[in-house]
Amino acid sequence: MMASLHFGGVRIRSYSATPRLAHSPRVRWLSSAVASQSRSRSRSLYAAVENACKGGGLRAERRTKRIEAVVGEEKKGDETASFSCVMKFGGSSVATAERIREIAELVVSFPEEKPVVVLSAMGKTTNNLLLAGEKAVSCGVSNASEIEELSYVKQLHLQTVDELGVDPSVVLGHLQELEQLLKGIAMMKELTLRTRDYLVSFGECMSTRIVAAYLNKIGVKARQYDAFDIGFITTDDFTNAEILEGTYPSVAKRLNDDWISDPAIPIVTGFLGKASKSCAVTTLGRGGSDLTATTIGKALGLREVQVWKDVDGVLTCDPSICSNAQPVPYLTFDEAAELAYFGAQVLHPQSMRPARDGDIPVRVKNSYNPKAPGTIITKARDMSKAVLTSIVLKQNITLLDIVSTRMLGQVGFLAKVFSTFEDLGISVDVVATSEVSLSLTLDPSKFWSRELIQQASSEIMFFELDKMQEELEKIAYVNLLQKRSIISLIGNVQYSSLILEKAFQVLRTNQVNVQMISQGASKVNISLIVNDSEAEICVKALHHAFFESGDLSESVLEGGFGNGAASPLPVETSMM
């Protein structure tokens, strides 16, 4: 039986192949990839079509006779790679061999796509590498090889290559080097931020090599890339590096040129970069693979960036706090950025910036449930009926009350306070001012990379807070309040009266006093500060009131609750 396929004027004939095989997602995808190539470049893809059919069960000795790809019509002059989208898979999506098989199937099941794939480290590898590094500092060189987390990482990667049937050599070199590195840390008895970044980079370097090898094994031509080798240039701020502008043209050139000379799906390490000054490996902050994905999206001017997670999109609340959290179908870049910045783990805080700059839609999808529509994040959406989009909780923050030692109207007071933060490199989240006093919350992401190592982190944090307090006390009375939470109500601030009325009703019912409120600068966020001990109860109650009770029906909105689009004046920030 003969089946033939047509893609963009290109005919792919599969002599004797069964229609089931000819129409399998893998063969269809490869066929479409052939369609975009000139005759000379179609050869390697043709080989991949062959392999895919082989994987589909055809007998080896007959396969070359059975399948023939005929490029009937070349796309003349089309020398650009024209990738269509980025598909980013997070740690949970590549946690096991089984999950890798599933995402490989996802990659090939969109025949019309020509994706760039971005991957995080497998499962909890990054956490394990960080813990292994911390243990290495004090365990002694002779014990470094026995660190439990190292054994876990080794076993996970070796078992995965074994189960996928790929050559273990794709990770063996990295695993040996990782052990050497831990011995080096043990010998030096110190783990600098620079070494820490190098240490965690092994996670992404290994996951991408495994997935690329597996795709090649099943007949889908793929090429592994370390982001630090293809132009991801960053600042030298280890553990939280920023991507520099030069990254965009370099990455685009490298990926396009490689595709043109030898087409293969790029499999790129998320999270990693190369420091512009020291040339060492950097990381983009925890969860930084989302940022890698949107950076590539902007660099290549793609149609869409897909971030595949383990949830049905961005939800109305962290599902570990509210089990009834629902997917949010549409978000703007501003809403998503605010939500991520104020603590929703689902997206990296900086990841919306390249997407917004390049106007590239970001789709958040569930790799465990690909049929779910997910969340689509774009520049604008219809906000007329949108009240509250999501509730976000950021815990364990520090609240500072700063009162000027000189009474009333001291010129330059705010400037002095903020220059102290600048000098100490501390960033601030929420601010509220009166004439002589200032309340603000400090950004815990500054201490983020240390969160795993509780003991060490609290020591470093207290040291830094002490230094800051000492400086501020030169000009002000300072009251440092710890164990506070920011509850961020992300939504349409045009309905701020409605949101606040409802929120305060809920908080009063739960006998919670809000210690600070801020709204104004952001048009999508109202922040409330409460005690850590009350925060989860508040979030649950707010979620129930806004999303589960059905009270905020459209008829309420039509009753004229909006603050009026004609006068979007910032509501003054106030202390309570």
Ligand SMILES: Nc1ncnc2c1ncn2[C@@H]1O[C@H](COP(=O)(O)OP(=O)(O)O)[C@@H](O)[C@H]1O
């Ligand atoms: N508002 C929210 N919407 C969706 N997920 C959230 C939200 N807040 C917290 N999360 C958590 O974020 C997780 C997904 O983010 P992350 O672990 O970074 O994914 P990945 O590693 O797959 O990229 C979810 O499993 C969920 O527990």
Ligand SMILES: N[C@@H](CC(=O)OP(=O)(O)O)C(=O)O
């Ligand atoms: N592996 C890194 C980077 C990352 O983006 O991971 P994930 O996509 O699993 O959140 C981390 O754990 O921070």
